[in-house]
Amino acid sequence: MAHVWHVDGLRVGERRPPSARSAWFGLALATLCAASYVVALVLPYYANGFAGATQEELWAHDLTTVWPYGTALGLPIGLAGILAVTVGPFLAAGTLxxxxxxLWVHRGGLATPVRTVLTTTLLVSVGILSWLPTPMAGQLFSWFID
Structure with a gap:
């Protein structure tokens, strides 16, 4: 029989359930991803009255001249857009x-607040990943990249 190492009362093959701090960190990452989509892509689309516009009509407007990109907040919002387009899908998939x-591995050993935060993280990530293949997301991505 193999020798089993003990660390803090757990065998090496066992894992501790995540703390509330790490669960909140995962939710913060998923929320950051969703917020970057909303602030950098969806907000300028609706605030400038582009709702229902075709792709050609949208491309006629330069992104740097519309609100909020034409203001002092243009740089941070542009960086949030770069985060949303390049890292956002991977971040949402990773948090999912x-x-x-x-939730599956520690299904019996999680505290209720940790389980609630993890379930919220799961739902936010599913929401992000289910929004990405929609026509609106494709239109906003191509408008941002253009």
């Missing part, structure tokens, strides 16, 4: 995988 796996 982590929260789902954690």
């Amino acid at each position: 995988w982590w929260s789902g796996r954690t």
